[in-house]
Amino acid sequence: MSLAGKVALVTGASSGIGRATALRLGAEGATVVVGYGIDRDSAAEVVTQIGSTKAKAIQVDTGKVVEIENLVNETVKAFGKIDLLVPCAGIMPTGPLESLTEEAFDKTFNINVKGPLFLVQKAAPHMAAGSRIILLSTTLCHASTVMPHYLAYISSKGAIEQATRVLSKDLGKKGINVNCVAPGPTTSKGFNANQTEQSLKMAASLNPNGRIGQPEEIADTILFLCQDASQWVMGQTLKVNGGMA
Template structure:
């Protein structure tokens, strides 16, 4: 389905699911605003790959409101409007109740909850009717998937799930849908970080498919949510997990 003429903002888009989504939406015809925190080389390479006429790289800390305002302003200055917002940047630390700290809690809530909320707030006046908001939740929020080792992470993503439901109702009168994708274990840099090969093999065996998901498989679902075919889908958290943790 063509996304020609559409404009998408994706935070954390220089790598992983964000990058795969930027590539997929651009392949479908959309222009893409590629937010990154520090990896300017990867972001610039992605702009060159897509083409400077349909891609823009913007450095911004997706947990800070002034930076989010800068990101939205840059998108509107170049493309004139916004059609899709995907707050993808996130943190996934391992913390149990006993190991949780105030600073770790604040970091998770700032990037996983505050940033997405205020990005949508700042972008909303510029989103055209028929626009889309796609949050990123997690497969770890299922009843069988919640792990004590990811206490702060799942708490923050639980907040995202509730924002989806509330904002879907608030933005519906403007014709804007709000959903989330909830990936299961997906082969990204963030997922692999800090895991031994033994742990990774154990996690692979938990999947009925015997493998991890790929970033482009999540991007395909975002592309569906971005298109006209999803116009009656809103307030939903779509689990993209290959039947893992169900």
């Protein structure tokens, strides 16, 4: 199950699920490009933990296609190919319909939808048969307990799930597996920033395990989808939520 010889490109890799994923893939032998937006120091820590000869940090605004293209070009220049693509960068805006602005909508869809889709477009020509693409959604797309203030966020993740279905048909012909992981509430800087102590307790109470997930638990599922053992899993959205939904 070793990922030795594989090159992984992970965005949003300086924190949360992206960071846990980069470290997990690195621990399994992959060479990892740590895509990050702002936190240079945290990205450097990830590189250090993986090993400076097996990892490289590259700053990128995943809402801009020109920067996405540069990220892919720098990855290929450094390591010659891309085997595993995991776009974890994303934002979780909150607010009901009446307060939704055009600016907030555009920013959400630029980062959560446009970014991953164009990253796939730019990376795919450098990915051989047997490569893997794992996109990120949310269990909230499937849960009945949805609050109105997640409108823009869930809408963007719904688009990713539908894109997964279509991309799997397109890139599957080239031997590239495309799947999606939909985490439930997971401890991270982005998630916690939108929560109160009361909402965190409520999220934990909705889970039969009585707790919120950890980034490493999501990374474990992403690792499975990166391995040969998952070769017959294509176009799927795997809900990873401890039984919440």
